[in-house]
Amino acid sequence: MKRLVCAAALLMMAACHRVPPPPGGVRRIVSLAPSTTEILYALGAGDRLVGVDQYSDYPPEAAKVLRVGSDLQPSVERIAALKPDVAFVATSANARELPEQLGRLGIRVVVSQVVTLDDVWKDIQSTGDAVGRHDAAVALVARLRARLESVHARVATLPPEKALVVVWADPLTVVGGHSFVDEAIRIAGGENIAGDSKQPYPQFSVERMVARAPAVIVIGSHKGGPDPTPLLAHASVPAVQQKRVHIVDGDLIFRPGPRLVDGIELMAKLFHP
Amino acid sequence: MSISKAARATPARVTSVTLLSLALAAGAIVGSLLLGVEHVSLSRAFADRSSLDADILFQARAPRVFLGALVGAALSAAGVAFQALLRNPLADPYVLGVSGGAAAAGTAAALVGGASLLGIWTRPAFAFVGALGAVALVYAFGRVRGALVPHVALLAGVVVNALAGAVILALRLFLAPFALADALAWLTGSLGAVDGLRVVVLGVYALVALVVLGWSAVDMNALSLGEEAARTVGVDVERSRRIIFFAASLLTAAAVAFAGPIGFVGIVVPHALRRLVGADHRLLLPASICGGAAFLVATDTASRLAFLALGTEPAVGILTALIGAPLFLVILRRRGGERAL
Numbered sequence: 001m002k003r004l005v006c007a008a009a010l011l012m013m014a015a016c017h018r019v020p021p022p023p024g025g026v027r028r029i030v031s032l033a034p035s036t037t038e039i040l041y042a043l044g045a046g047d048r049l050v051g052v053d054q055y056s057d058y059p060p061e062a063a064k065v066l067r068v069g070s071d072l073q074p075s076v077e078r079i080a081a082l083k084p085d086v087a088f089v090a091t092s093a094n095a096r097e098l099p100e101q102l103g104r105l106g107i108r109v110v111v112s113q114v115v116t117l118d119d120v121w122k123d124i125q126s127t128g129d130a131v132g133r134h135d136a137a138v139a140l141v142a143r144l145r146a147r148l149e150s151v152h153a154r155v156a157t158l159p160p161e162k163a164l165v166v167v168w169a170d171p172l173t174v175v176g177g178h179s180f181v182d183e184a185i186r187i188a189g190g191e192n193i194a195g196d197s198k199q200p201y202p203q204f205s206v207e208r209m210v211a212r213a214p215a216v217i218v219i220g221s222h223k224g225g226p227d228p229t230p231l232l233a234h235a236s237v238p239a240v241q242q243k244r245v246h247i248v249d250g251d252l253i254f255r256p257g258p259r260l261v262d263g264i265e266l267m268a269k270l271f272h273p
Numbered sequence: 274m275s276i277s278k279a280a281r282a283t284p285a286r287v288t289s290v291t292l293l294s295l296a297l298a299a300g301a302i303v304g305s306l307l308l309g310v311e312h313v314s315l316s317r318a319f320a321d322r323s324s325l326d327a328d329i330l331f332q333a334r335a336p337r338v339f340l341g342a343l344v345g346a347a348l349s350a351a352g353v354a355f356q357a358l359l360r361n362p363l364a365d366p367y368v369l370g371v372s373g374g375a376a377a378a379g380t381a382a383a384l385v386g387g388a389s390l391l392g393i394w395t396r397p398a399f400a401f402v403g404a405l406g407a408v409a410l411v412y413a414f415g416r417v418r419g420a421l422v423p424h425v426a427l428l429a430g431v432v433v434n435a436l437a438g439a440v441i442l443a444l445r446l447f448l449a450p451f452a453l454a455d456a457l458a459w460l461t462g463s464l465g466a467v468d469g470l471r472v473v474v475l476g477v478y479a480l481v482a483l484v485v486l487g488w489s490a491v492d493m494n495a496l497s498l499g500e501e502a503a504r505t506v507g508v509d510v511e512r513s514r515r516i517i518f519f520a521a522s523l524l525t526a527a528a529v530a531f532a533g534p535i536g537f538v539g540i541v542v543p544h545a546l547r548r549l550v551g552a553d554h555r556l557l558l559p560a561s562i563c564g565g566a567a568f569l570v571a572t573d574t575a576s577r578l579a580f581l582a583l584g585t586e587p588a589v590g591i592l593t594a595l596i597g598a599p600l601f602l603v604i605l606r607r608r609g610g611e612r613a614l
Contacts, residue, residue, distance in 0.1 A: 055449060070446055168455045170393060171465025176584060197584025205586045206333040211311035222451050229393045233468055236328035
């Protein structure tokens with residue numbers, strides 16, 4: 001299945017009109033995913049952003065950049081009018097047709113596809129390469145990986161804590177297997193009780209959650225929720241009994257950008273205080 | 274089966290049909306309580322109320338099963354009522370705009386989410402108010418010279434639903450990806466993580482509306498024969514239309530507020546049962562109330578169990594549509610040239 005998705009993505013990318021980088025270097029950038037925007041700022045290329053999607057809200061400077069619409073339906077006209085040297089599109093956030101649509105307008109498009117944690121590093125590197133910040137990307141990836149190493153060194157010897165990371169409480173939607181978040185939970189010293197699910201963010205059985213007795217529940221908050229109340233009703237769940245249901249900033253966990261490492265450090269602290 | 278014979282609603286037949294369908298609903302509920310994703314030891318669940326078994330049975334499973342029963346009963350009864358009121362076999366509980374209003378307002382609730390003072394009641398409250406708004410709109414525009422006219426109300430309902438569809442599409446532009454996914458799950462119709470209080474609230478509320486509809490069963494018989502025929506047998510057509518419209522609309526509003534617009538229950542169950550017990554509403558209504566409960570509970574059990582291998586549990590609305598739509602076609606086919614109602 002994964003192979004099929006990869007093949008489809010490759011085909012899709014091959015179908016895009018390839019536009020070479022401009023001779024004078026990349027000066028005008030459009031980012032259509034919050035994670036890409038965060039990566040660009042972390043690489044010191046944030047000041048070259050001329051347009052971002054409406055969910056790009058970090059770092060705070062990103063809020064001052066012109067909005068080109070939502071991830072799913074950005075204004076192609078507005079992007080074209082910005083005359084970007086490169087536009088970043090993420091398969092996680094954007095519509096499939098978008099790269100081709102932009103390519104047809106003569107815009108150089110870089111597509112990022114993040115499924116695993118390894119993809120996050122690769123994505124940071126290819127983003128850096130695409131905007132002439134190769135060395136900064138190498139350094140950033142090295143720094144982030146070093147921080148993960150030290151998390152790993154601290155928790156690797158401890159028995160993994162049974163953990164559940166909640167995306168939404170009603171209906172219960174959680175982090176399943178096959179996603180970088182699942183890997184992040186493992187690195188933080190957790191054992192994802194929904195890790196056997198074949199979907200990255202499945203709607204999960206409440207019964208099963210209770211039966212698997214998570215010791216820690218981490219709720220990734222985002223605008224508009226979720227409210228943890230339905231989970232707290234299950235008094236037999238160890239995480240509820242021991243008051244280990246934590247609400248953390250969902251952007252630290254669910255965005256495949258540099259702050260994911262902050263999220264992993266935070267989860268490690270919650271799993272193994 | 275001979276419809277004419279089956280349609281005779283003697284007191285004995287009303288009693289036997291009611292008891293039989295009650296038994297069916299009870300069977301579905303008990304079966305669903307016993308069949309779950311996780312194994313539960315009943316003896317341990319009842320002996321130790323703080324045990325894992327008790328938590329699964331009483332906190333996770335039972336509220337969901339009973340909410341499913343109530344929503345199924347409500348939607349199915351509302352379907353019967355609207356079919357009689359509009360004299361149209363294709364009428365479902367959503368045809369008069371209730372679902373549209375609830376869906377639009379329920380989606381709007383995702384913008385504030387759990388951040389509002391209402392907490393987990395935010396979405397049901399929004400959806401209920403939205404549904405009431407739609408009912409008010411349809412009532413305002415569905416009348417001619419002060420009297421509710423079914424086919425005018427039907428047009429008003431179609432327009433309200435279309436308007437709500439546009440509002441939902443517009444709201445989607447403002448929702449963050451995860452909130453959007455959640456709103457979509459609810460729009461499919463879902464008996465997600467429920468708490469016991471919701472069941473109690475809906476139970477009391479639905480009981481009142483169901484009693485009112487039950488009271489109107491004889492009027493429904495008359496109305497489905499047509500306005501003139503109803504008047505000849507002494508029915509106050511305007512009054513009983515108003516009562517049936519509001520009782521069925523308010524019933525649907527509450528069901529949608531808690532579970533989202535679950536499709537097909539309100540159309541498939543009454544049609545299937547009309548074939549079995551006949552078109553007399555004194556038989557059809559109680560049979561549909563219990564049959565709707567049994568259908569939704571059984572479908573929800575299936576949706577909990579069928580996707581276990583994928584480690585997920587899809588919204589029940591997907592399955593009611595997947596089962597309901599083909600079932601409806603089969604019923605249509607087999608009914609052949611019979612009368613619509």
